[in-house]
Amino acid sequence: MKPDDFQFLATLVKDRSGLVLTQDKAYLLESRLMPVARKRGMKGLEDLVASLKARMDHALADEITEAMTTNESFFFRDIKPFDIFRDTVLPNLIKTRAAKKSFRIWCAAASSGQEPYSIAMVLKEAAAQLAGWRIEIIGTDISREMLEKAKAGLYSQFEVQRGLPVQHLVKYFKKHDDLWQIDASLRAMVQYKEFNLLNDMNALGTFDVVFCRNVLIYFDQQTKGAVLEKMSKQMTDDAVLYLGGAETVLGISEAFKPVPGLRGVYGRAGGNGSLGDGAPAAGAMPKPAAAPTGFAKPKHMMEGRAPKGADAPARPAAPAARPGGLPPRPAGPSSGSPARPLPPKPGIKKP
Numbered sequence: 001m002k003p004d005d006f007q008f009l010a011t012l013v014k015d016r017s018g019l020v021l022t023q024d025k026a027y028l029l030e031s032r033l034m035p036v037a038r039k040r041g042m043k044g045l046e047d048l049v050a051s052l053k054a055r056m057d058h059a060l061a062d063e064i065t066e067a068m069t070t071n072e073s074f075f076f077r078d079i080k081p082f083d084i085f086r087d088t089v090l091p092n093l094i095k096t097r098a099a100k101k102s103f104r105i106w107c108a109a110a111s112s113g114q115e116p117y118s119i120a121m122v123l124k125e126a127a128a129q130l131a132g133w134r135i136e137i138i139g140t141d142i143s144r145e146m147l148e149k150a151k152a153g154l155y156s157q158f159e160v161q162r163g164l165p166v167q168h169l170v171k172y173f174k175k176h177d178d179l180w181q182i183d184a185s186l187r188a189m190v191q192y193k194e195f196n197l198l199n200d201m202n203a204l205g206t207f208d209v210v211f212c213r214n215v216l217i218y219f220d221q222q223t224k225g226a227v228l229e230k231m232s233k234q235m236t237d238d239a240v241l242y243l244g245g246a247e248t249v250l251g252i253s254e255a256f257k258p259v260p261g262l263r264g265v266y267g268r269a270g271g272n273g274s275l276g277d278g279a280p281a282a283g284a285m286p287k288p289a290a291a292p293t294g295f296a297k298p299k300h301m302m303e304g305r306a307p308k309g310a311d312a313p314a315r316p317a318a319p320a321a322r323p324g325g326l327p328p329r330p331a332g333p334s335s336g337s338p339a340r341p342l343p344p345k346p347g348i349k350k351p
């Protein structure tokens, strides 16, 4: 691909979504955009660029942007964030929102729904304590295709084997031909909306918990900072923000600070919350000595093997000693790291 064409497309995608494509991702652009070009009877990316330069077709530009998103997700991704939600954040919400009996959760990069449905399953398991509560889970994403899949709640055998405890599969899913569909009661717990994180967030309202995991890694520092700044304004004083394992607010935004002891969880700077300002969570359950997660890790996670086509491999297992007494190789990037070259779009788009 000509450098000018690459630059044109990379700028278009960055302006519309915040996603940064560096020259070493040219292969990714080719592999993901060739189908878009062919679908329109074009021979290749040169034609695509020429057509957009001649006339900016917004539907085509959206399609290109969507094709360049990485939608990798799985149930109970990284496990720990959901343990923290169940054991600390949720008990805190139950205590601090006891009078109004309501709270709102935002999954800001919901992709195909595994993250909001994981939260919904945690809430279902705590149904006895939440009787009479009004809880909203809003799942947003820039990708319409992913939102459609999320709404349908249909997952392949492979997808339900990634992170989902078998008891949850049996309890909350039904088999339809080759696919598994999550129960209607769980689907009804999540509202999906198309939303671009670059846009004004005011209309979304205020949230008590925000999951914004494994999306900021694809943005540059300035965009990450701007998104976090806006997001902080949509959160209650004591709200908490979850970021992905390879993401942080440190050096990027002053709007949040890490909650001590809760990895990946951030509170609003200057917030008055029991979690957000690092004070012990009101109603937090005492930590068991060896905290059982209750969520079984799928085999590939335990062995540090990433499934084929995954953009973000599961957390690697402890590095093994190398033959000949060599020290172990350093661990690879954590889940969601953009340092790893991205493979072609995983099959997630077409279950």
Ligand SMILES: C[S@@+](CC[C@H](N)C(=O)[O-])C[C@H]1O[C@@H](n2cnc3c(N)ncnc32)[C@H](O)[C@@H]1O
Residues within 6 Å of the ligand: 016, 017, 018, 019, 069, 070, 071, 072, 073, 074, 077, 108, 109, 110, 111, 112, 115, 140, 141, 142, 143, 146, 195, 196, 197, 198, 212, 213, 214, 215, 244
């Ligand atoms: C790797 S997935 C993360 C899914 C989930 N949060 C998780 O951690 O498993 C990243 C998602 O961010 C979405 N995304 C990328 N840019 C976005 C933007 N500007 N606004 C909203 N969503 C965006 C993509 O469409 C994709 O579904």
